[in-house]
Amino acid sequence: MSRDDPRRDVEKLRRSHKLMEKRVQQRTKALAQAKQDLEAEVEKRTRTELELRLLIETAQSISEAPDFDSALGVVLHKVCKTTGWSLCEAWVPRLDGAALEPGSVCSPRTEDRARFQALSKDFTFPPGVGLPGRVWVSKKPEWLRDVSAEPEEVFLRARMAREMGLKAALAVPVVANGNVLAVIVLFMRETRDEDRHLVELVSAVANHLGSFLQHKKAEDALRQSERALRESEALLQAVMDNxxxxxxxxxxxxxxxxxxxxxxxxxxxxxxxxxxxxxxxxxxxxxxxxxxxxxxxxxxxxxxxxxxxxxxxxxxxxxxxxxxxxxxxxxxxxxxxxxxxxxITERKLREEREVAERKRAESWLERLIDTTQDAVVSADREGRIVLFNAAAEKIFGYTRAEVEGKNISLLMPEPYASEYESYIRRCEETGERRAIGSIRTVQGRRKNGEIFPMELSVTEVTTDETEEVRYAAFIRDTSEKARLQAELIESERLAAIGATAAKLAHEIGNPLNGMYMTAQLLERRLARLGEGVDDGVKNSLRNLVEEIARLNRLLEEFRSLSRRERYTFRPVALADVAAEVLSVEMGNFSAQNIRVESHFPRDLPLIMADSEKLKQAMLNLLKNAAEAMPQGGTLTLRAQESGREVVLEIEDTGFGIPEGVDIFEPFFTTKRWGTGLGL
CATH class of the missing domain: 3.30.450.20 (PAS domain)
Incomplete structure (x- = not known):
């Protein structure tokens, strides 16, 4: 075995250890990420479960709520309780859409809810004003970190928030079909920066519950409509039944x-x-x-x-x-x-009775108008004649048909005719009615053009049906009255003349009698003187005696004028009186070459008269007629019956009476030796 083998094993072992550490680190990091992801998923699922549970519970509560306001209160309670907010409130659009007004309030502490409601009840938020108004317009949630520290232009109730110890606030719109049904405002008693998870949670709940609240609001509207309909139907039936x-x-x-x-x-x-x-x-x-x-x-x-x-x-x-x-x-x-x-049966019967009574009254009034002795003339506002009674026909000489619709100025002489329209126009414009309601003496014009005096009273009449103004004139012909007044004045004048004549006759008569007796005495003495008296003196004395005799006759006529005449009226045949007068004067008429014609009907009725006075008047007329025909002519006496009168006409063919001469004027005469007192 080589000496290098242990070193290689150690190196190999070191590399393996490093690799292991690296893998452990990678695994640890992966486990940490997995843990973090797991925690996030758990949080997400927890939030989702919370949101879902809140939605389910709230939706169920909304469906059980009797109306929209109750449902909104349920939403506030659930959100406030689930998310841990200290106080929640809702703001609801007013019916006219001009502002938000306070809705439900929710708080775990009853005293906070009551106090908050009392402080907020007078607030309203127009669009864009205050926290609720801004969210209403933006339709987006808004978070305020500390409302108690905000200026009042941002949060109008900042002072109230300080009094209540409210800090962070979140306002969320409840939207359905694009319309804001309410704005929910939530408060907590601590300052907090915006919590996006909390904002998203409340916003999600609000968005999901919008349709439920909209449905509840629609149900409210439907119930209100049904209730209003039932009330309306009941009211309608009550109105109908009463x-x-x-x-x-x-x-x-x-x-x-x-x-x-x-x-x-x-x-x-x-x-x-x-x-x-x-x-x-x-x-x-x-x-x-x-x-x-x-x-x-x-x-x-x-x-x-x-x-x-x-x-x-x-x-x-x-x-x-x-x-x-x-x-x-x-x-x-x-x-x-x-x-x-x-x-309207009773009303119709009453109207029929009223019409019948009105017709009777109108008939009576028409008979009264037609039988009155005064003329009644009515004209409309344009002056057209609409009423013309029988007396008016008699006075003016027109028939009703001739004047109806004609202007009333037809019956007026100048200047009344030309002034009438301007007077009526002035009355209508100014209301001045000087002539209405008073009695005036004016002049009228008959159909034949004759102008005559009359008394006029004008009144204004308004008809009930059309309120049309008419003018009614009541007219009395005063021609006869004027004639009688003139005769009265003339009679008074003659009486004054008679009284004066009697006094003059008395004052003049005595010395005149003395003069007459003296003149007669002188005339006898001159007669005894025989032929030695100058003829001129005799003639002068004779003329003096005749003049004195004429003056005595004149005085006697004056005395007769002043004496009150006595009349004896009895039935008289006018033809017999005329025959007696003619028998006396016939010789004179024949001598003057005057032919006399008499025309007296056999059936001429008797008249009531003083025969002696009638003879004297007839004799004076016949003498005047004879004097008017110095060359002779024809004298005609003609009598005829006229109504209840007998008319005697005496006509001659002489030169007539000059125009403008009044033969009945006292002391007027055309004769040289006349007195003017014969007629």
Whole structure:
């Protein structure tokens, strides 16, 4: 054996040892990596199991929760308990989507939960504001290491966090179908850097539970809708049942779906018993056909319509006002007709009575207007005549047909006619109504153009039906009144003249009698002197005596003017009086070459008159006529009956009465020696 063999064995052994160490190191390293991988796998499986257990338990609790808020509270409780957070809260979008409002709060300590809720209840977070608002907008989780140390613009409730001893916080969105259902905020009482495993765990739970919460929220909405529908149906039925109108719903085939209690009571059928029936099953054929015809019109029009319908009742037919309207589906197609029918029988009867009473009142008013002695003329706002009674026809000379629709200025002389329209326009614009409500004396114009005085009272009338303004004028013809007033004034003037004449006759008569007696005495003395008296003196004295005699006659006429006449009225035949007067004057008429013609009907009635005064008046007229025909002519007497009067006309062929001369004016005469007192 060689000396080199041990060394080679030692070297070989050393190399083997190194190789062994290297392999041990490699194996140790592999075992350490395997251990690390095993620990990571265990941690992963533990976290997965924790997440899975949390999901299963939370999902089961959510499914058992009665509503969304309760389900959200379950999520907070499970997450808080499982992950070891000190306090958890939820923020839920408001219905209008303008802000987040507080939801459930969870904490192992009841006093912390109550205090936290009290401090947070007045907070809301608009989008992007505060920790919940930022997560709401970003839809991503956010970790804050220490909320108590954050400025308020980052964490609005920093002061509250300090009071509560809250430090690290994590906010996680609960998202379903892209919508944030809630934002969960979790707090712990120690400062901690972001724990990605914890963030991922809570985020994973939140993401997986979003669909469960969405389903629960949908269930809440469905339950609320169903509850609202039941409440709405109950409310609708209550409204219908408390209505005094008959309310019903029929499908497009006319089959009843719904009725109210009023319908049940009036027509003796229940709402259960009427379903599926038609009007033909309930009413006589004529009424059913009328109802069906109206229903079809509503379906065709696709709009509400109003009808007057007649339905049979136990006490006879009743009249209804029915408002019917179609019920449309989402595509706008009618699927039913709803009707609200109100019994107007009493109202119709009352209206008929009112119409009858109004017609009687109108008839009475029309008779009153037509029989009144005053003219009644009514015009609309444009001045067109709409009413013209019989007295107006008599006063103005127009018939009603001639003036209806014509402007009322037709009845006015100038300047009233041209001023009328401007006055009405001023009344309408300013409300000034000086002439309305007062009685004024104005002038009117008859059809023949005659202008006459009248009293006018104008009132404004508004009709009840159309509120149309009309003007009614009450007119009284004062022509006769004016004539009587003129006659009264003339009578008073004549009385004054008579009194003056009597005084003058008394004052002048005495010295005039003395003068007359002296003149007669002188005339006798001159007669005794014989031929020695100058003829001129005799003639002068004779003229003096005649003038004094004329003055005495004039004074006597003045005295007769002042004396109160006495009349004796009795039935008189006008033809006999005329014959007596003519017999006295016939000789004078013949001498003046005047031919007399008399025309008195045999059946001329007697008149009530003073025959002596009538003779004197007739004699004066005949003398005046004869004096108007100095060359002769024809004198005609003509009498005729006119209504309740007898008219006597005395006509001559002389030169007539000059225009503008009033023959009845006292003291007016065209004769040289006349006094003007004859007539």
């Amino acid at each position: 209505s005094t109108s008959v309310i019903y719903v029929k499908d497009t085939q006319g089959r009843y779906i719904l009725i109210n209690s009023r319908y049940e009571k009036l027509f003796h059928i229940s709402r259960e018993g009427i379903r599926g029936k038609t009007d033909y099953d309930l009413f006589p054929k004529q009424a059913a056909e009328a109802f069906r015809k109206n229903d079809l019109r509503v379906i065709e029009a696709k709009a509400p319509l109003e009808f007057e319908e007649v339905a049979p009742h136990d006490d006879g037919p009743h009249i209804y006002i029915s408002i019917k309207y179609p019920l449309l589906d989402r595509s706008g197609v009618p699927f039913a007709v709803c009707g609200i029918s109100t019994d």
